Amino acid sequence: MSRRLRPLRRHQILTRSLYAAPLPEPGGPGALWTVEVDQARDGDARLYRDGEQVARAEMPASLPVPGGRIEVDAGLYGITRMHLVTEDGGERRLPPVPGTLEYRRARLARRxxxxxxxxxxxxxxxxxxxxxxxxxxxxxxxxxxxxxxxxxxxxxxxxxxxxxxxxxxxxxxxxxxxxxxxxxxxxxxxxxxxxxxxx
Structure with a gap:
C-alpha cells in the first residue's frame, strides 16, 4: 500500500532529510522524485514519485528511477551520499528540499x-x-x-x-x-x- 510523503515539520529538521529533483520520463512530462531519510523512524531511504511512495531500502540504498538510480547512504551525523547515477555512468548530487537543515546550511553558504x-x-x-x-x-x-x-x-x-x-x-x-x-x-x-x- 502506497503512502504519501508527509510535510516536513520544524521539529523534524534534526532527524529528517529530504532531497528531490524532477526527472524526465519516457512518453510523459516527467515527475518530481524525492528521497526521504528519517533517522527518528528507521533510517531507511524512501523514494517518492510526485509524493507517492514507490520504493524503500535499507542503507546503503540504490533506488531505481527513470534513466538510472539514486544512490543513498548515511552515517551517524547525516547523509554521506545522495546522488543520481545515470545509465551512462554520469552522476550528480540531488539538491535538498527547502526547509531542511541541509537546505538552510546551503542557503547560508550562498548568502x-x-x-x-x-x-x-x-x-x-x-x-x-x-x-x-x-x-x-x-x-x-x-x-x-x-x-x-x-x-x-x-x-x-x-x-x-x-x-x-x-x-x-x-x-x-x-x-x-x-x-x-x-x-x-x-x-x-x-x-x-x-x-x-x-x-
Missing amino acids: SPAVSRTIAAVAVVVLLVNLVLAAPVALEMLTGIDAVAARFGTFTSPVTLPGWLDTGLLVAGVVAAAERALTWRRHRVVDAETIWTAL
Missing part, C-alpha cells in the same frame, strides 16, 4: 560565504582538538585489553580532563561533525575524530 567559511573552520579546529585529546585516551583503552597488554604492554594517558570539559568537547565534536556532514566535507584525518565521538 554569507564569509560566515559559512568561519563556521567550517571552527568545526575543523574542534575536530582536530578532539582528535589530539582523544588519541591517548583511546590508546589507554586499547592497551587495557588483556591480549593487547600482554603483547605490547599498557599505556597510561597523560591527558586527564575534568568531566565538564570532557562533556563539552564531546558535544562540540558532535556539532562539528554534523556541520561537516551538512556541507558534504570529508577528510580522512580531520573526520577520523568522528569515530571517537560515536563511541
Whole structure:
C-alpha cells in the first residue's frame, strides 16, 4: 500500500532529510522524485514519485528511477551520499528540499560565504582538538585489553580532563561533525575524530 510523503515539520529538521529533483520520463512530462531519510523512524531511504511512495531500502540504498538510480547512504551525523547515477555512468548530487537543515546550511553558504567559511573552520579546529585529546585516551583503552597488554604492554594517558570539559568537547565534536556532514566535507584525518565521538 502506497503512502504519501508527509510535510516536513520544524521539529523534524534534526532527524529528517529530504532531497528531490524532477526527472524526465519516457512518453510523459516527467515527475518530481524525492528521497526521504528519517533517522527518528528507521533510517531507511524512501523514494517518492510526485509524493507517492514507490520504493524503500535499507542503507546503503540504490533506488531505481527513470534513466538510472539514486544512490543513498548515511552515517551517524547525516547523509554521506545522495546522488543520481545515470545509465551512462554520469552522476550528480540531488539538491535538498527547502526547509531542511541541509537546505538552510546551503542557503547560508550562498548568502554569507564569509560566515559559512568561519563556521567550517571552527568545526575543523574542534575536530582536530578532539582528535589530539582523544588519541591517548583511546590508546589507554586499547592497551587495557588483556591480549593487547600482554603483547605490547599498557599505556597510561597523560591527558586527564575534568568531566565538564570532557562533556563539552564531546558535544562540540558532535556539532562539528554534523556541520561537516551538512556541507558534504570529508577528510580522512580531520573526520577520523568522528569515530571517537560515536563511541
